[in-house]
Amino acid sequence: MLYYREQEVKNILKSHVSKANSILALAQSNRFLEAFKTSWETVQYGSISSSLTGSVMAFDSTELKSEVDMWIRDLKACKQQAENKFRSLEKPTYEEERKYANIVSDVTVLVDTYQDLKGKIDEIDQDFKNAVRVYRAPMREALTDISILYHSVNHVKGNFTGFKNVSVYVHGIEDTGNGFFESVKEAAKDGDIILRVNRDGSKEYYRVTILNDEKMIEQVSDFKKLQDTAQYKNKTGRLHIIYETEQKNEHRQETSDDLAEKLNEMGLMNENTKIDMFGHSYGGRRSLQFAMDYPDHVRSITSIGTPYDTNYLSTMANNVRWAAEKIGQDPKDTSDYLDFNEKNRNTKDGMEYSNAYTDMASEPMTEDIHHLKSANPEVYQKLLKMDITAAAGYRMEDTVSFSPYYTASGKHKISSDDTVSVESQNGEILGNLIDKKPQIEVEGSGVTNPGHIYEVEDEEFIHLIEETNEKQRQ
Amino acid sequence: MGHLRFNKELPHKASGTINQLESAFSHVFENMVFFREELDRHSGKAAAALQKKMNDHIGFFSKASSCLLFFADSVQCFAKAVEMTDESDQPVNISPEGRSERSYAFSAERVKSEISINARSLSQAAAKFESNLSTLDEVLNHFETMLRQMMFETKFPWSDVDHIWPEAKRQINAIISEVRKRLQELAKEADELIAELTRVDNLISQQLQRVK
Numbered sequence: 218m219l220y221y222r223e224q225e226v227k228n229i230l231k232s233h234v235s236k237a238n239s240i241l242a243l244a245q246s247n248r249f250l251e252a253f254k255t256s257w258e259t260v261q262y263g264s265i266s267s268s269l270t271g272s273v274m275a276f277d278s279t280e281l282k283s284e285v286d287m288w289i290r291d292l293k294a295c296k297q298q299a300e301n302k303f304r305s306l307e308k309p310t311y312e313e314e315r316k317y318a319n320i321v322s323d324v325t326v327l328v329d330t331y332q333d334l335k336g337k338i339d340e341i342d343q344d345f346k347n348a349v350r351v352y353r354a355p356m357r358e359a360l361t362d363i364s365i366l367y368h369s370v371n372h373v374k375g376n377f378t379g380f381k382n383v384s385v386y387v388h389g390i391e392d393t394g395n396g397f398f399e400s401v402k403e404a405a406k407d408g409d410i411i412l413r414v415n416r417d418g419s420k421e422y423y424r425v426t427i428l429n430d431e432k433m434i435e436q437v438s439d440f441k442k443l444q445d446t447a448q449y450k451n452k453t454g455r456l457h458i459i460y461e462t463e464q465k466n467e468h469r470q471e472t473s474d475d476l477a478e479k480l481n482e483m484g485l486m487n488e489n490t491k492i493d494m495f496g497h498s499y500g501g502r503r504s505l506q507f508a509m510d511y512p513d514h515v516r517s518i519t520s521i522g523t524p525y526d527t528n529y530l531s532t533m534a535n536n537v538r539w540a541a542e543k544i545g546q547d548p549k550d551t552s553d554y555l556d557f558n559e560k561n562r563n564t565k566d567g568m569e570y571s572n573a574y575t576d577m578a579s580e581p582m583t584e585d586i587h588h589l590k591s592a593n594p595e596v597y598q599k600l601l602k603m604d605i606t607a608a609a610g611y612r613m614e615d616t617v618s619f620s621p622y623y624t625a626s627g628k629h630k631i632s633s634d635d636t637v638s639v640e641s642q643n644g645e646i647l648g649n650l651i652d653k654k655p656q657i658e659v660e661g662s663g664v665t666n667p668g669h670i671y672e673v674e675d676e677e678f679i680h681l682i683e684e685t686n687e688k689q690r691q
Numbered sequence: 692m693g694h695l696r697f698n699k700e701l702p703h704k705a706s707g708t709i710n711q712l713e714s715a716f717s718h719v720f721e722n723m724v725f726f727r728e729e730l731d732r733h734s735g736k737a738a739a740a741l742q743k744k745m746n747d748h749i750g751f752f753s754k755a756s757s758c759l760l761f762f763a764d765s766v767q768c769f770a771k772a773v774e775m776t777d778e779s780d781q782p783v784n785i786s787p788e789g790r791s792e793r794s795y796a797f798s799a800e801r802v803k804s805e806i807s808i809n810a811r812s813l814s815q816a817a818a819k820f821e822s823n824l825s826t827l828d829e830v831l832n833h834f835e836t837m838l839r840q841m842m843f844e845t846k847f848p849w850s851d852v853d854h855i856w857p858e859a860k861r862q863i864n865a866i867i868s869e870v871r872k873r874l875q876e877l878a879k880e881a882d883e884l885i886a887e888l889t890r891v892d893n894l895i896s897q898q899l900q901r902v903k
Contacts, residue, residue, distance in 0.1 A: 245699070247777045273844055274773065275696035345695065346848075348776040348783050352769035353849045355787050359762035360852070360859045362790070366754045367862040370869055478855075510790070553849055557786050593791035595798055 220319045225299070226327070227262065229291050234263035240284060241267035244276040248344075252337040259330045278342035282335050289331050296324040347569045350555040354470055358510070361477050365486045375484020376440060377412075380456040381691050383490055384682075385476070385507075388673075389498025389522070390466045390531075390573045391546055394459040396497065396673035401457045402434050404682040408454030410443070414479065416461040424448040455686055456485075462503070464552045466573045468561075469499070469506040469582070471554040476507055480514075491516040493689045495682060497673045498522045498637070499573045501607070502582055509589060512599035517689050519681060521608040521657070522672045524577055524637045525644040531577035535563060548574040556581065583646050600650055604689065607651045608681060609642035610634035610659040612668040634659060635667030655681065694853075696846035697770045705767040705837055709760060712834045715827040716756040716797070722820045723749050723877075724802040726884060737887055744880070748873055749799050755870055757793040762863070763834070764788055766841050817885040824878050831874070835867055 234257070241250050247269060254265045303309060303317040367373065377383075386397035394413060401411055407427035411434070414420055422437040424446050437443045448454055460479075462472050480486050492515050494504035501523025508515040524531065534541035534548045541548045549565050549572075556562060556571035561581040563570060576582065590597045612635060613628045632639050643654040657677045661668030672678055723745060730742040764787040775783040795801060842860045847853050 248780075272700050273696065273698050274777070275694070275846070277694040280694075344776050344780055345773065348772045349695075349769055349848060351784065352765055352772065352787075353847075353852060355761070355765040355790070356769065356847065356852055357855075358790055359758055359765055360855060362754070362758040363762060363859065363862050363866060366751075366758060367865055370751065371865070553851070557784065559784070588789075589791055592789055593795040593798075595795060595800060596791055 220322045221315075222262070222323055223316055223319050225295050226292070226320060226323050229288075229295055230260065230262040230327075233288050233291070234260075234265070236284065236288075237265060238267045240281065241265065242271070244281075245269055245271045245274045246276060246341075248341045249276065249281070249338070252334060252341060256330050256334040256337070260327060278338055278345075281338050285331050285335050285338070289328050292324045292327050292331075296320055343567045347555075347567075350553060350569065351557055353553055353555070354474060357474050357478070361474065361481060365477075365481050368481060368484070369487060373484070375482055377456060378484030378487070379452045379489075380410075380485065381452075381490055382455045382493070382686075382689070383458065383485055384455060384493045384495060384686055385458045385460055385480075385504070386495045387460050387472065387476075387497075387500035387503045388462070389496075389500045392465065392498070392500075394461040396670075397495070398459050399674050400679045400682060401459060403679045404686065405432075405434070405457060406454065406686075407432075408448050408451065409457060410446075410448050410454060411457045411459065413459045414461060416463060416465070418463075425454070455690075464550055464572075466547055466550040467552040468554045468556065468571045468573060468576055469503040470556070470571075471552045472503040473507040473510050474554075477511060486511070486514055488513070490514065491689070491691060493685060494518045495685075496520040496523060498669065499524070499577065501525070502573075502576070505582070505605075506585075508600060508603060509585070509596065512596050512603070515603060517604035517606070517685060519606045519608065519685050520642075520644075521675075521678050521681075522610050522634055522637055522642055522669050523607065523644070524641045525607065526583065526641050526646040527580055528577040528637060528641070530636060531574050532579075535574040535578040548572075558584070580646075586647065586650070604653075604685075605644075605651050606653040606655065606681070606685070607642060607644035607647075608653075608655045608657055608678065609637075609639040610657050610668050610672040610675065610678075611639050612661050613658055630658075634669040634672060635661055635664055636669035657681075694846050695773065695848040696844065697773060698840060698844040699770075699774060701837075701841060701844070702767055702771040702774060705763060705770070705841070708830070708833045708837045709763050709767065711830045712763075712827075713756075713760055713796075715823070715830040716752070716760070718819070718823040719827045719877075720749070720752055720756065720797055720799075721802050721806065722816055722823055723752065724799050725806050725816050726820075727799075728803060728806065730887075733887075737883075741880070741884055741887060744876075745884075748877065751869070751873060753794075753797040753799055755866055757790075757797045759834075759838075759863070759866065759870075761787065761790055761793045763838065763841070764793075766845060769847075770845075817889065820885065821878070821881050824874060824881065828871075828874055828878075831867070831870065838863065838867070 237253055241253060250265070250267060250269065257265045299317050299320040303313065306313060386394065386401060388394055388397060393416070398413060405411060405425045407425060409425040411423040411425065412420060422440065422443045423434050424437055425448065426433045426435065437446060443449050460476060463475055477486065494507060494515055494517065496504035496518070501520030504518050504520060508518055534546050538548045551570040551572040554571055555569055558581050560579050561571045561575050563575050611633065612631050614631050616627050616629045639656060644651040657675055659668040659675050660671040727742060727745045727749060730738045730745065768785045768787040771785055772783045842863065847856065
């Protein structure tokens, strides 16, 4: 140290070292202890004497950092006070000048040291975050399974217990439930209820009535009012749930876990209720994941536009994220989900994450199904028995001839919906899991106006929804 | 990251208890599936009533054991990952045994396909049943203590898990109480069940001898 440490600073450091030791005694973390010890080599006051003898590790890195911020404020206040005092002196003595200079130099070095310590806390915190984020999903899954069992043993009812036929509609990436809402309004029958579960957690209720061949879809202001409707009281119609994911580009596992939690809360995860899943685009993978996790509750899956194998556009978006962001995509949008499969990950500011884009950049879905086949052949058999329809949208294009000898006329079918190949949408990679592979001509005019976005509201697909809902009824 | 709190001794303590419980659960579960198969061979009123009860117990034990073990194993792996991250800055990735593996381990259909029924196996199973029940009861005590420690001393750093945690703790306790209740029921019914099975088995043996 090239300066003398003044008493004012010593007093502050005395309280800091004591606070640091008590925080570390509570945290019982080796890495935080090492970080503080290293910083204290520069602080050069007192010592970090805390030991790791306790058995409970407990810390909150945000609290740790705000504590260090408080220390920085203490020091800056001390400096400010010294400055004010110094400036108020008309003719400062040499000692006074010296004291002021000592405090300024000391505080500058100490603040830098504390800032550096905050950086180290961040680094350790990020390591902890990356290490433990992966366990959040199994923990939630276990707790949801326990809750489903608890509800079953104790006959706990939810707001929608009693509905036997339930359809759940799941959208794809960069999307909302609006498209499905329009199609469901078309496909719904007399006595049905439409429930929208929105991204912000709010719910919208609609009842369907057909009078003199005229269909009426009437919004009901809240659940209390819905309870008074005949559709709710009778429970003979179908409950259509338009489910909007909490994060638009979240991973299929996150959707499955959220959905299970919500359906259980609604009283729909029981042996009397059968769920028919409908998915558009990545929503098909999300639906299949839910069926893999809860095969006893799912009766059928119908998807369209779903990339069941690696998708080129998503791989590009995952690899060149800035370019994807320029065209309005959000490849970094993610929930707190992290996959155990390291291939299904990317990083954002040091934080590892998994989302729909990382999922479609390789074959983790197929790998998961292959794994399931050996890990639990019974579930795989249930999937085989389940009615799974993987519809594919395609577009027609004018045939252009480049031959000087003849002029081509008419139209030809292209092998994709401008976003996903027909082969991928038909789930060829899933082998005999898929029962039906219908192909539907959709609107659109190319990459800038892809057929993919017209699939959900396509008349033929709406007809497929109607047909499925009619067939899958108990 | 939010608040994190856990007992550093947990991973070491938990691993042994989880293995013990898995084994104890498996034995009792196998016995139950075996007895149900035996009961299938008889159509009397008593057997039908016992079979209904047994089906219910099997369904419950299959789900309860797989989800309790999946939960405990996930917490154990989480704690191990925190411990290892605290030791070095190297990335860690310890996977808990998957949910599908766990549920398959406690699948009545899988167990059923692996058992063969004969007079000797019945008497062996009957003889072991009560001791398996008391072993499970004993291991469940350790498991319960461990779970209480897990629940009391663990705070997860994710707000959504933290949000459901208090209710989840209550439900975990309720499931364990239900396991205990059913174990007591099974212990009470064991004599009745074994007597019925032995009677049916003797009956079938006599019929077979007559046919010969």
